[in-house]
Amino acid sequence: MDKLTIVKIGGNIIDDEQKLKDFIKSFSGISGKKILIHGGGKLATRLAETMGVEQQMVDGRRITDAETLKIVTMVYAGYINKNIVAALQANGCNAIGLSGADGNAIAAHKRTHASIDYGFVGDVDAVNVTLVHALLQQELAIVFAPITHDNNGLLLNTNADTIAQEIAKGMSGTYDVSLIYSFEKAGVLLDANDDSTVINEINPAYYSELKTTGKIFAGMLPKLDNAFAAINSGVKKVIIGKAEQLPLLTEGKAGTTIIA
Amino acid sequence: MDKLTIVKIGGNIIDDEQKLKDFIKSFSGISGKKILIHGGGKLATRLAETMGVEQQMVDGRRITDAETLKIVTMVYAGYINKNIVAALQANGCNAIGLSGADGNAIAAHKRTHASIDYGFVGDVDAVNVTLVHALLQQELAIVFAPITHDNNGLLLNTNADTIAQEIAKGMSGTYDVSLIYSFEKAGVLLDANDDSTVINEINPAYYSELKTTGKIFAGMLPKLDNAFAAINSGVKKVIIGKAEQLPLLTEGKAGTTIIA
Numbered sequence: 001m002d003k004l005t006i007v008k009i010g011g012n013i014i015d016d017e018q019k020l021k022d023f024i025k026s027f028s029g030i031s032g033k034k035i036l037i038h039g040g041g042k043l044a045t046r047l048a049e050t051m052g053v054e055q056q057m058v059d060g061r062r063i064t065d066a067e068t069l070k071i072v073t074m075v076y077a078g079y080i081n082k083n084i085v086a087a088l089q090a091n092g093c094n095a096i097g098l099s100g101a102d103g104n105a106i107a108a109h110k111r112t113h114a115s116i117d118y119g120f121v122g123d124v125d126a127v128n129v130t131l132v133h134a135l136l137q138q139e140l141a142i143v144f145a146p147i148t149h150d151n152n153g154l155l156l157n158t159n160a161d162t163i164a165q166e167i168a169k170g171m172s173g174t175y176d177v178s179l180i181y182s183f184e185k186a187g188v189l190l191d192a193n194d195d196s197t198v199i200n201e202i203n204p205a206y207y208s209e210l211k212t213t214g215k216i217f218a219g220m221l222p223k224l225d226n227a228f229a230a231i232n233s234g235v236k237k238v239i240i241g242k243a244e245q246l247p248l249l250t251e252g253k254a255g256t257t258i259i260a
Numbered sequence: 261m262d263k264l265t266i267v268k269i270g271g272n273i274i275d276d277e278q279k280l281k282d283f284i285k286s287f288s289g290i291s292g293k294k295i296l297i298h299g300g301g302k303l304a305t306r307l308a309e310t311m312g313v314e315q316q317m318v319d320g321r322r323i324t325d326a327e328t329l330k331i332v333t334m335v336y337a338g339y340i341n342k343n344i345v346a347a348l349q350a351n352g353c354n355a356i357g358l359s360g361a362d363g364n365a366i367a368a369h370k371r372t373h374a375s376i377d378y379g380f381v382g383d384v385d386a387v388n389v390t391l392v393h394a395l396l397q398q399e400l401a402i403v404f405a406p407i408t409h410d411n412n413g414l415l416l417n418t419n420a421d422t423i424a425q426e427i428a429k430g431m432s433g434t435y436d437v438s439l440i441y442s443f444e445k446a447g448v449l450l451d452a453n454d455d456s457t458v459i460n461e462i463n464p465a466y467y468s469e470l471k472t473t474g475k476i477f478a479g480m481l482p483k484l485d486n487a488f489a490a491i492n493s494g495v496k497k498v499i500i501g502k503a504e505q506l507p508l509l510t511e512g513k514a515g516t517t518i519i520a
Contacts, residue, residue: 131398
């Protein structure tokens with residue numbers, strides 16, 4: 001099977017102009033077929049402030065009301081997505097930027113929850129493997145914004161880590177997929193503030209232990225859940241690490257490797 | 261050659277929720293390969309007001325400074341483009357929304373002018389016929405936002421009428437292209453306020469006469485220049501007419517037909 005590298009880039013990198021520039025150069029240098037999934041960063045929050053739209057957060061998650069959906073659609077699928085694509089083009093990487101509505105790439109449904117109304121938040125139902133494959137065959141790198149749709153005309157704000165996992169799973173029947181979660185830290189750390197405490201490998205038993213002993217900081221848990229969901233569904237390699245080390249991450253020479 | 265219908269939709273239609281809804285339904289019903297190019301409407305202006313970004317206009321054209329470029333990228337390539345795509349999907353039309361940066365679809369250069377600095381405004385250099393053809397072959401309807409790029413990482417605000425003309429010209433070597441400029445009026449009118457004065461056909465001699473006698477209102481001239489540029493470069497049919505009459509326009513039974 002052909003190799004496919006899927007990279008998720010975190011919001012803190014997007015907020016840092018120089019780091020983003022360096023990352024885009026590194027991503028352009030990855031040989032073979034590739035997909036980039038980006039989060040949102042602080043731009044949406046700043047725009048909401050400028051526009052006087054109040055942001056509600058529950059358990060660290062943004063509640064996406066109608067005005068917030070409008071803002072994230074503009075910022076994620078418009079500003080961030082198109083600027084990343086233009087920068088990739090400038091680096092000689094022919095990229096195409098998509099939301100989940102484009103080509104029905106990622107279908108989702110509005111989340112329902114017993115007690116919390118998350119608003120216009122989507123949980124992924126299906127990745128359009130045929131479309132993604134066809135675009136990759138055109139030698140295009142695909143850049144996904146974390147916006148999906150419900151096939152009834154509704155756009156939905158969707159977690160970028162989850163999108164990365166779902167695309168990696170979906171494509172693993174057709175490609176030998178490596179999934180890289182890149183962000184501001186060197187990997188999964190025993191001490192969240194010390195990059196030298198990166199854990200090289202995590203298997204399910206060790207993950208249970210780390211959770212039980214409370215050694216992993218809370219924000220890392222959904223990322224690790226996504227990482228294990230991917231490795232348990234046919235994705236060949238899952239690595240979590242520092243965006244600046246992307247070339248090393250793609251070679252498995254840095255970051256935390258997730259073991260099935 | 262295969263038929264390809266290219267429709268430009270004007271800003272006044274985008275600003276009217278019901279008209280846009282009806283238009284999207286009509287566009288979804290067009291058989292065969294199709295491309296939609298949308299303008300911006302008043303959303304960008306309203307967002308600029310909310311954000312306190314002052315809009316400069318010269319000769320009816322927006323001067324695109326850095327903040328305005330950010331706004332139009334968000335509104336055109338993000339909010340409008342993705343909502344149109346999602347609405348097309350809801351109508352059973354598998355659409356993909358692109359800016360000119362995506363897949364290097366439309367390369368442009370920053371406009372230079374002896375006396376006016378238009379800012380980040382792009383004049384089109386090339387349409388990527390291979391990419392557009394490949395996407396159409398995937399049975400995708402393509403939805404273009406009026407944003408291009410310069411291959412050096414710069415996004416550029418570009419006139420949607422011109423984009424429609426350039427794409428129509430570019431694709432006319434591969435397809436039997438019909439180009440439809442749809443907007444709020446019934447066609448080219450002898451009296452701008454009276455839809456019953458629509459001119460059925462305009463050839464170059466009549467166009468000269470209309471210009472000389474000052475019978476056509478100023479805003480229509482660039483649209484007609486684009487229309488003639490298209491018909492003189494291999495585009496089979498060029499029609500200007502009312503968005504609500506799209507099915508009739510595609511059959512050549514309404515609007516103004518441009519004759520080479």
